[in-house]
Amino acid sequence: MVPGMPSAPLSPVLRARAMAAKGFMPGDEGDALYDAATAVATNVGHPMVEVGSYCGRSTVWLGAAARAAGTVLFAIDHHRGSEENQAGWEHHDPTVVDERTGLMDTLPTFRATIRDAGLEDVVIAVVGQSPVVAAHWSTPLSFVFIDGGHGQEPARLDYEGWSRHVAVGGTLAIHDVFPDPADGGRPPYEQIYLPALRSGLFTEIGAVGSLRLLSRT
Numbered sequence: 265m266v267p268g269m270p271s272a273p274l275s276p277v278l279r280a281r282a283m284a285a286k287g288f289m290p291g292d293e294g295d296a297l298y299d300a301a302t303a304v305a306t307n308v309g310h311p312m313v314e315v316g317s318y319c320g321r322s323t324v325w326l327g328a329a330a331r332a333a334g335t336v337l338f339a340i341d342h343h344r345g346s347e348e349n350q351a352g353w354e355h356h357d358p359t360v361v362d363e364r365t366g367l368m369d370t371l372p373t374f375r376a377t378i379r380d381a382g383l384e385d386v387v388i389a390v391v392g393q394s395p396v397v398a399a400h401w402s403t404p405l406s407f408v409f410i411d412g413g414h415g416q417e418p419a420r421l422d423y424e425g426w427s428r429h430v431a432v433g434g435t436l437a438i439h440d441v442f443p444d445p446a447d448g449g450r451p452p453y454e455q456i457y458l459p460a461l462r463s464g465l466f467t468e469i470g471a472v473g474s475l476r477l478l479s480r481t
Contacts, residue, residue, distance in 0.1 A: 287321025305333035316412035320377030398425025
């Protein structure tokens with residue numbers, strides 16, 4: 265269950281754009297992300313941040329939420345791919361490799377996704393390493409969605425860098441949380457979800473699939 269109702273329903277056109285984009289966000293989790301982000305951003309009144317945009321699939325849901333709430337979304341990604349996206353790993357996509365450098369570069373695909381969704385006015389791409397950006401960030405946030413690197417260290421750094429910027433009453437959303445090791449990788453669960461609950465600053469308010477929603481108290 266996800267608390268709160270969005271101030272405006274998600275456009276079927278935008279939902280179709282999200283589902284057509286490269287990425288790994290299931291439709292029901294994306295819809296829950298939209299509902300939660302719209303509700304809290306409308307009430308809290310601060311901008312939103314997405315950590316780990318890849319090719320923009322989840323960004324479409326969140327960009328639509330930003331527009332509905334009258335705010336903006338900062339989409340943070342270095343666009344070189346997480347370790348699980350590299351050659352030889354399960355989630356590698358050779359079509360987003362820059363032939364000139366041999367490195368992944370998802371930024372052109374991301375920009376096309378956001379342009380095609382008509383969200384360039386509310387989605388601001390920040391190209392850089394998440395911990396570096398977080399260290400220089402000072403704006404309170406109504407909604408932070410962490411879906412960055414899924415290794416132990418990247419997950420820990422994303423939590424430490426961004427959880428402190430969630431405003432009171434805001435929401436920390438975490439993707440790929442698998443309490444059962446048989447279901448998937450553990451770092452988002454062990455390095456983000458559990459530390460957030462143990463901090464005493466966050467309370468779980470919703471869960472859909474592997475998406476967890478925590479309120480900053």
